Amino acid sequence: MLDFVSKFTNKEIKFYKLNNKYFLASPELDKCRLEQKEQFFGLYLGEDINDQFVPAFGLLDWLSKYSNEKVFVKDIGEMDFLYGKSLRSRHILRVEGEKTIGFLKLIQNEYDENLGYGKIIGDFTKTEQVIKPKLDRGIFLKREKKDKRLSSESKR
Amino acid sequence: MSYLTDRYKEMGGEVKFIKPRRCIRVNTKKISVEKLKERLEKKHVELDKVPFLKNAFYVKSKFNLVSSPEYLMGLFYIQDAASQIPAEVLNPKSLTLDMCAAPGSKTTQLCEKVPVIAVDSNKDRFKAIENNLERLGIDNCIAYLLDSREINKTFDYILLDAPCSGNYILEDDWLKKNNLKRIQERSYLQMELISKAISLLNKNGVLVYSTCSLEPEEDEFVIQFALDNFPVKLEKIDCTGDDGLTKIFGKKLDPTLKYCKRLWPYKTNTIGFFIARLRKC
Numbered sequence: 001m002l003d004f005v006s007k008f009t010n011k012e013i014k015f016y017k018l019n020n021k022y023f024l025a026s027p028e029l030d031k032c033r034l035e036q037k038e039q040f041f042g043l044y045l046g047e048d049i050n051d052q053f054v055p056a057f058g059l060l061d062w063l064s065k066y067s068n069e070k071v072f073v074k075d076i077g078e079m080d081f082l083y084g085k086s087l088r089s090r091h092i093l094r095v096e097g098e099k100t101i102g103f104l105k106l107i108q109n110e111y112d113e114n115l116g117y118g119k120i121i122g123d124f125t126k127t128e129q130v131i132k133p134k135l136d137r138g139i140f141l142k143r144e145k146k147d148k149r150l151s152s153e154s155k156r
Numbered sequence: 157m158s159y160l161t162d163r164y165k166e167m168g169g170e171v172k173f174i175k176p177r178r179c180i181r182v183n184t185k186k187i188s189v190e191k192l193k194e195r196l197e198k199k200h201v202e203l204d205k206v207p208f209l210k211n212a213f214y215v216k217s218k219f220n221l222v223s224s225p226e227y228l229m230g231l232f233y234i235q236d237a238a239s240q241i242p243a244e245v246l247n248p249k250s251l252t253l254d255m256c257a258a259p260g261s262k263t264t265q266l267c268e269k270v271p272v273i274a275v276d277s278n279k280d281r282f283k284a285i286e287n288n289l290e291r292l293g294i295d296n297c298i299a300y301l302l303d304s305r306e307i308n309k310t311f312d313y314i315l316l317d318a319p320c321s322g323n324y325i326l327e328d329d330w331l332k333k334n335n336l337k338r339i340q341e342r343s344y345l346q347m348e349l350i351s352k353a354i355s356l357l358n359k360n361g362v363l364v365y366s367t368c369s370l371e372p373e374e375d376e377f378v379i380q381f382a383l384d385n386f387p388v389k390l391e392k393i394d395c396t397g398d399d400g401l402t403k404i405f406g407k408k409l410d411p412t413l414k415y416c417k418r419l420w421p422y423k424t425n426t427i428g429f430f431i432a433r434l435r436k437c
Contacts, residue, residue: 024295025295026295026296028271029271029296029298032251032271032273032298033298034273034298034300034302034307034308034309035308035309036300036302036306036307037300038298038299038300039282039286039299039300039301040274040285040286040289040297040298040299041298041299042295042296042297042298043293043294043295044286044289044290056290057230057290057291057293058290058293058295061293075225078225079225082225082228109225113229115225115229137225137228137229137291138228140228140287140290140291141222141223141228143283143287144222144284144287146283147259147280147281147283147284147287
């Protein structure tokens with residue numbers, strides 16, 4: 001996880017690890033635990049899946065406060081990105097930080113709210129496609145559909 | 157006419173199929189009520205404040221709100237108005253236990269005010285809690301995949317939104333699918349759960365019990381059982397709905413049961429609901 005964070009900021013993050021999942025929680029919340037082992041503890045930051053760290057939106061929101069590695073998009077770009085499409089130059093409001101191909105960027109809407117993150121794949125001044133999504137909030141729709149199916153199956 | 161339909165007449169209600177008004181709750185951990193209203197109105201969503209709730213709007217939209225950036229960003233939760241009442245009625249001031257938490261609508265609502273211990277025993281439904289906690293950016297909840305009857309810590313505030321048989325607005329053919337035996341089975345589980353909830357409550361602590369059932373066996377009879385067996389008393393609730401029943405099916409119940417609220421869909425434009433607020437003496 002720390003490797004992922006270092007791509008965006010030098011700010012230190014103190015985290016709890018539960019099995020393969022990472023969380024950020026206040027010391028006050030720590031005092032509220034039950035005797036049993038919890039599954040979810042404070043702000044969910046992400047998890048290791050097959051030795052790869054997969055960030056959660058809690059971490060991306062946190063990074064948005066401390067990182068300059070941001071691409072701000074117009075509302076049309078916002079919708080495209082949330083539906084898993086690559087961002088095009090005409091979608092971009094402004095770019096902060098690194099502009100080199102291969103770098104990871106936080107994708108923000110006009111209110112500086114995080115939509116996910118992506119990788120630079122083109123020159124912002126020349127190329128049409130510039131950011132390829134790595135993770136976007138549209139994933140919640142897919143998860144909700146899956147949860148509903150599982151939930152109705154478990155009721156049977 | 158089903159047997160259950162006839163019973164509703166005796167309760168002073170009736171079966172009238174309505175479509176509950178679509179309702180959202182603003183996630184005030186992320187955005188103010190005014191700002192979200194402004195943003196959605198820019199997208200031509202019609203918003204109408206719910207008069208009996210703090211942070212809720214009835215909504216009308218030409219597009220599916222679930223696919224909007226504001227929903228995906230966790231700025232609001234789509235939640236029936238009736239289902240938002242229990243957390244408001246509990247009005248917690250400190251750490252709160254949500255005993256049957258999935259899918260997390262009331263948990264995330266409570267988290268706007270206080271830290272929450274959320275518990276649910278269903279592995280599949282638990283995933284929905286995790287998903288909602290992440291989407292809404294909640295940072296003050298500890299969630300356990302656990303049968304709430306295994307908890308051994310005490311609390312000043314507990315929400316028990318008990319598993320129930322549901323009501324005829326929620327499911328097609330509900331009246332055909334349900335019967336008194338199924339309702340009675342639920343009632344036994346609810347009595348077990350309320351007994352446990354009261355045992356986990358500190359003295360002077362508050363328990364809100366709710367269901368989306370309109371059957372007295374799952375509502376007033378469960379509360380009567382609690383009043384008969386434990387040191388608790390009912391408190392008045394200031395919200396929409398009819399008073400709880402004090403006499404039904406030939407049984408005379410404690411007169412304070414009128415402090416409970418039952419929401420008939422055709423009267424409140426919500427799903428069917430029952431809410432009681434108990435304080436431990």
